[in-house]
Amino acid sequence: MLIAETTKPLLMNDFKELMKKSDALLNEDASKRHSYYAKRTGTLLEDDVKAALDECAKGTPFQGTIEKISGGKFPDIIAGNPKIFGIEVKSTEKDHWVTTGSSILESTRVDTVERIYLTFGKLGGHIEFLSRPYEDCLYSIAVTHMPRYKIDMRLPKGESIFDKMQIPYDELRKMQNPVPPVAKYLRSQLKEGESLWWAGDSVEEEVSYKVRTWNNLSSEEQTYCIVYAFVHFPEIINGKYDDYSLWLASQGIVNSHLRDAFTAGGREEENLNGVVYRLPGIYRRIKNNKEKILEMLKQKYNSQTNDTEFLTKENEFDRKLNAWCNKIALYTTTSYRDIGYNVPMEFFKKYFMI
Numbered sequence: 001m002l003i004a005e006t007t008k009p010l011l012m013n014d015f016k017e018l019m020k021k022s023d024a025l026l027n028e029d030a031s032k033r034h035s036y037y038a039k040r041t042g043t044l045l046e047d048d049v050k051a052a053l054d055e056c057a058k059g060t061p062f063q064g065t066i067e068k069i070s071g072g073k074f075p076d077i078i079a080g081n082p083k084i085f086g087i088e089v090k091s092t093e094k095d096h097w098v099t100t101g102s103s104i105l106e107s108t109r110v111d112t113v114e115r116i117y118l119t120f121g122k123l124g125g126h127i128e129f130l131s132r133p134y135e136d137c138l139y140s141i142a143v144t145h146m147p148r149y150k151i152d153m154r155l156p157k158g159e160s161i162f163d164k165m166q167i168p169y170d171e172l173r174k175m176q177n178p179v180p181p182v183a184k185y186l187r188s189q190l191k192e193g194e195s196l197w198w199a200g201d202s203v204e205e206e207v208s209y210k211v212r213t214w215n216n217l218s219s220e221e222q223t224y225c226i227v228y229a230f231v232h233f234p235e236i237i238n239g240k241y242d243d244y245s246l247w248l249a250s251q252g253i254v255n256s257h258l259r260d261a262f263t264a265g266g267r268e269e270e271n272l273n274g275v276v277y278r279l280p281g282i283y284r285r286i287k288n289n290k291e292k293i294l295e296m297l298k299q300k301y302n303s304q305t306n307d308t309e310f311l312t313k314e315n316e317f318d319r320k321l322n323a324w325c326n327k328i329a330l331y332t333t334t335s336y337r338d339i340g341y342n343v344p345m346e347f348f349k350k351y352f353m354i
Helices: 009-032 034-038 043-056 161-165 169-173 179-188 219-232 234-238 242-250 282-288 290-305 314-331 335-339 343-351
Strands: 077-079 085-092 098-103 115-122 128-133 138-143 147-152 268-272 275-279
Touching: 009 034, 009 043, 009 085, 009 115, 009 128, 043 077, 043 085, 043 115, 085 098, 138 161, 161 169, 161 179, 219 234, 219 242, 219 282, 219 290, 234 314, 268 282, 268 343, 275 343, 282 290, 282 343, 290 314, 314 343
Parallel strands: 085 115
Antiparallel strands: 077 085, 098 147, 115 128, 138 147, 268 275
């Protein structure tokens, strides 16, 4: 089990006992005032939790130190002298123990707080309160306008999102940007045909915070996306746009007529070894963007090898380029292969292969 660290182990025991007593007091009160608590959500419930904490803190190191801050701060309540403990209050009006939690970025976290408990009010059915260490209740990630933790107060030990990622909560929260390792883990769990719409295809890739239609892109942006498709999704030459459309979505781009971006404009006449063939319009996009495709291919292969000298190794790049040409040519459904002459392969030899 991966647990968060605290610099105050002795006070931690006192804090743990405080949370148990607070739960007991809230549950006792809820058994007597069901209708009252059934309506207590949001900041109202935070007031109830603070009142219970104040009462249970009497005669402990936390007496007189409990402060409700909420109002955009994380967590909602802080305690101790100094303020190294916190309580985040969550609730649901339904009869279950799950809800959506706070942002994984924790950009509004109080700097002094080292250890947080989550106090959860289940206000549907039999009203009940339960508090647990914050990181022990977080089992996955949901995305609204930003990635947020998913809470399950009955989550078994060893099954938190941090256990799954093998990254302790304290380590993740202290990262300057915790999104890449989270996205990397979630991407490893995807099934074929799935994609993270809010994250790029690599750890380094940034994604757009806004959504635009294809027609609202500049011509330079449209060209970049078309070139990206040829380099990273060569199957589009066979009309298979599913994976590419998922990538576009992750970039905040929507195109309801995606095929037209590659095939509009009719067929392209191409002279190959003295014979003129009428090829699909997508070949025109490949030919017209040859230099940009070559440049992006070099960037792709260079990043894959982590070799800063790769671009100077022309023989190695030529080998990979030829492999790309073979791959994309094999995807095509052009029927010229039926007469014993692989027209797509000849096209790529003419424009790309050495």
